[in-house]
Amino acid sequence: MKMYGDPGKRLLEIPEQVYPILPQPWWKSTLNAMQNNRLYVFVLVILIGTGIAIAFINRDTAHQQNDIITDNQGWIILKSLGWNTKYAADDQNTYNDGIQQYQSMNNKKSQLHENVNHMKYHHPPTSDDSQKLSQRFHPVNNHRRSRALSQNSNSITTTENNLSYQTTTQTSTSTTSKIATTSGMNTTTNGVEINLTLYIDTIYPYGKSNKAIISANYSFPGPPIEAYEGDILVIRVINQLDVPTTMHWHGLYQTTTPDMDGAVGITQCAIPPKNEMIYKFKAEPAGTAWYHGHLLERYTDGLYGPLIIHQRNEPNQDKYDSEQVLMVADWYNLQAHTQLLPWYLNPNNTDGNEPSPDAIVVNGKFTEALTISVSNSARIRFRIINTAAFSMYTVSIDGLPLHIIELDQVDTLPYTVNSFNINVAQRVSFYIDLSELSLEYTASGNLSTSAIYIRFQAMLSMYPVDILNYIPPYEQQRYPYPTFFNPLYLAILSFNGTNSTPSYTASSTTPALQNTVTPIDTNILAARPFYQNTTGIPNATYYLSLVIAFYTSANGINYAYLNNVTYSSDANYMSMTPAPTQGITSDEYAPLLYQMVTKSNNLGIPSPRIEPGSSLPTIQSDGYGHYLVPYEAIVDIYLNNTDTGEHPFHLHGHKFWIIATSDYPSAEFLYAGNYIQRDTVSVPALGWAKIRYVANKPGAWLFHCHIEWHMSAGLALAFITSPQQLLAEGYTISSDEQKLCQALQKFNKKQNSK
Ligand SMILES: [Cu+2]
Numbered sequence: 140m141k142m143y144g145d146p147g148k149r150l151l152e153i154p155e156q157v158y159p160i161l162p163q164p165w166w167k168s169t170l171n172a173m174q175n176n177r178l179y180v181f182v183l184v185i186l187i188g189t190g191i192a193i194a195f196i197n198r199d200t201a202h203q204q205n206d207i208i209t210d211n212q213g214w215i216i217l218k219s220l221g222w223n224t225k226y227a228a229d230d231q232n233t234y235n236d237g238i239q240q241y242q243s244m245n246n247k248k249s250q251l252h253e254n255v256n257h258m259k260y261h262h263p264p265t266s267d268d269s270q271k272l273s274q275r276f277h278p279v280n281n282h283r284r285s286r287a288l289s290q291n292s293n294s295i296t297t298t299e300n301n302l303s304y305q306t307t308t309q310t311s312t313s314t315t316s317k318i319a320t321t322s323g324m325n326t327t328t329n330g331v332e333i334n335l336t337l338y339i340d341t342i343y344p345y346g347k348s349n350k351a352i353i354s355a356n357y358s359f360p361g362p363p364i365e366a367y368e369g370d371i372l373v374i375r376v377i378n379q380l381d382v383p384t385t386m387h388w389h390g391l392y393q394t395t396t397p398d399m400d401g402a403v404g405i406t407q408c409a410i411p412p413k414n415e416m417i418y419k420f421k422a423e424p425a426g427t428a429w430y431h432g433h434l435l436e437r438y439t440d441g442l443y444g445p446l447i448i449h450q451r452n453e454p455n456q457d458k459y460d461s462e463q464v465l466m467v468a469d470w471y472n473l474q475a476h477t478q479l480l481p482w483y484l485n486p487n488n489t490d491g492n493e494p495s496p497d498a499i500v501v502n503g504k505f506t507e508a509l510t511i512s513v514s515n516s517a518r519i520r521f522r523i524i525n526t527a528a529f530s531m532y533t534v535s536i537d538g539l540p541l542h543i544i545e546l547d548q549v550d551t552l553p554y555t556v557n558s559f560n561i562n563v564a565q566r567v568s569f570y571i572d573l574s575e576l577s578l579e580y581t582a583s584g585n586l587s588t589s590a591i592y593i594r595f596q597a598m599l600s601m602y603p604v605d606i607l608n609y610i611p612p613y614e615q616q617r618y619p620y621p622t623f624f625n626p627l628y629l630a631i632l633s634f635n636g637t638n639s640t641p642s643y644t645a646s647s648t649t650p651a652l653q654n655t656v657t658p659i660d661t662n663i664l665a666a667r668p669f670y671q672n673t674t675g676i677p678n679a680t681y682y683l684s685l686v687i688a689f690y691t692s693a694n695g696i697n698y699a700y701l702n703n704v705t706y707s708s709d710a711n712y713m714s715m716t717p718a719p720t721q722g723i724t725s726d727e728y729a730p731l732l733y734q735m736v737t738k739s740n741n742l743g744i745p746s747p748r749i750e751p752g753s754s755l756p757t758i759q760s761d762g763y764g765h766y767l768v769p770y771e772a773i774v775d776i777y778l779n780n781t782d783t784g785e786h787p788f789h790l791h792g793h794k795f796w797i798i799a800t801s802d803y804p805s806a807e808f809l810y811a812g813n814y815i816q817r818d819t820v821s822v823p824a825l826g827w828a829k830i831r832y833v834a835n836k837p838g839a840w841l842f843h844c845h846i847e848w849h850m851s852a853g854l855a856l857a858f859i860t861s862p863q864q865l866l867a868e869g870y871t872i873s874s875d876e877q878k879l880c881q882a883l884q885k886f887n888k889k890q891n892s893k
Pocket of ligand 1: 785787845846
């Protein structure tokens with residue numbers, strides 16, 4: 140794909156095999172079929188006719204220039220990528236299903252262009268809007284804050300980027316001038332505004348399973364979004380589902396835009412069907428981020444995609460020539476929210492067993508269906524994103540050392556490993572150099588091969604059952620793809636440019652490599668930050684100890700608890716405990732962030748106080764999972780895990796230092812003053828993790844286990860950071876945000892009266 144406004148220059152190499160671009164694969168399949176059966180000529184004629192008709196309909200509503208498609212309002216629609224055709228072409232019924240799906244999808248798409256014009260909240264940002272947003276961003280405040288921060292932390296913040304809101308190019312509604320605007324990124328170091336559209340709708344790429352995938356722009360996974368650090372992303376999320384949804388931008392700071400975080404119930408109301416929300420935020424920090432639905436279990440059913448933020452000078456740029464994103468995830472044959480969750484949170488599920496995944500997918504493809512074709516001297520940066528609902532994986536490539544250079548949007552010095560673990564929501568970048576390939580894996584070596592396996596090995600210790608010999612009680616049907624879970628996923632790296640497959644059989648264990656290590660821990664604490672911190676990290680000023688536990692509640696359901704509180708949110712349809720009657724409450728139509736404004740003096744959360752166990756004041760909660768954090772508090776959090784599973788905890792809007800874990804306690808002393816920062820920490824089973832973060836952003840920030848099932852079981856809390864500072868910075872609830880809540884209320888009322 141091409142970078143917007145930078146035609147011809149490929150920043151991110153995504154081979155067609157990984158993200159086949161429709162409709163070419165269908166034509167190919169049809170042509171192949173034609174050779175076998177003349178009946179298909181008839182089908183082809185119908186298809187071409189339909190295609191011409193659709194093209195004609197689209198002619199006036201969609202403008203196409205090179206790779207960039209815009210709608211009739213000038214919004215960029217990212218191309219549909221990532222469609223899987225392998226299984227659809229495998230048998231006749233599935234193939235025919237697929238053609239029908241594709242046709243109805245195209246019809247739907249052409250209708251969309253008309254529908255959006257009549258939407259209540261449809262409006263591309265006008266120059267007036269940009270001005271209003273600039274005022275709300277308070278660049279002067281940022282300037283002060285980032286200077287203050289740079290003295291006591293190793294956050295990499297440049298003041299010139301914070302000021303870029305003032306220089307943001309005004310958006311125009313004309314298509315031609317929009318493209319001209321984005322091309323400005325070549326000539327200026329200030330961020331530019333990138334306007335994108337994501338249609339959220341269901342697709343059925345695997346015909347026989349009847350599994351509806353929630354897609355962004357009719358793509359699974361969603362299309363890659365790319366920007367340079369400091370750019371302003373303006374992303375219009377249009378909900379074409381028949382249920383509400385939101386979008387969370389995982390790993391983004393959201394400095395001065397706490398309302399753009401996408402966490403339903405925390406920072407916004409859900410977007411009801413046939414409504415939209417325009418997210419506007421700065422692309423920072425640089426690195427591998429991702430976007431995903433943040434309501435119910437939407438992302439388990441496919442709603443996720445990569446969000447890559449480049450730097451104009453990448454620290455390890457001289458080590459690689461091209462890039463490749465790999466999103467690894469659990470595949471479930473059944474719908475997450477309507478079918479799996481009712482089974483999971485149920486008195487009959489006494490052990491609280493999580494639903495077992497049916498397969499592993501990488502970039503939407505099943506094992507051995509994904510081939511990456513390169514030259515035999517390629518140097519590639521892989522960006523691995525674990526987008527699974529449940530599983531963690533060990534990643535390796537046969538015969539190649541992996542040089543890790545990024546963890547969760549933090550650049551590291553190259554750290555060479557044989558393999559590494561990645562837990563849910565974590566990201567790891569590494570580069571490979573094919574000139575380092577072990578001799579036996581080359582064409583002239585023992586194996587005489589010109590392709591090798593990229594391996595994702597699911598860690599079996601995560602699963603509560605013997606997953607290899609287990610049929611979940613809710614599985615009633617066999618599907619054309621593996622119903623029995625195969626823990627070893629193989630992608631193919633072909634290095635003679637002909638899509639060849641490996642000439643050898645993959646062993647069940649990672650082949651040993653000389654001169655490499657295997658990291659001690661899942662968080663890879665031994666990797667060293669690229670930007671060495673000479674002044675150390677700030678001392679903690681506050682303390683919080685959190686005990687992770689799972690146990691059966693009075694209603695017989697196995698819930699998750701942080702300090703004996705299972706997080707309950709009406710907005711997320713998690714309503715196990717009675718909501719508080721005063722103070723900050725769970726309100727579907729008034730997210731926590733809005734309540735910080737409307738009742739800032741009446742939140743009902745005590746201030747920090749000294750408690751046994753620490754000389755530092757302990758952060759307090761209201762007993763419902765809302766924790767009040769003073770502005771610029773430096774908080775040490777101890778996570779004590781009483782559960783037998785490893786839990787990936789994610790903090791929205793912030794990075795934190797990982798000081799040590801029970802898997803690597805000596806890290807605290809070995810790396811004193813220069814700990815690695817991440818935004819997701821894997822807390823070892825029956826172990827602990829110690830992290831530290833600076834509460835430098837007023838707002839409501841979710842802190843939760845990223846295993847989707849555990850989140851639904853209540854393993855979450857919200858940090859309420861300084862309502863006073865939020866007001867002092869001039870934050871107000873916009874009229875669009877209020878309208879969205881009203882629209883949701885209206886939608887729910889209509890649903891309830893049905
Ligand atoms: Cu968990």
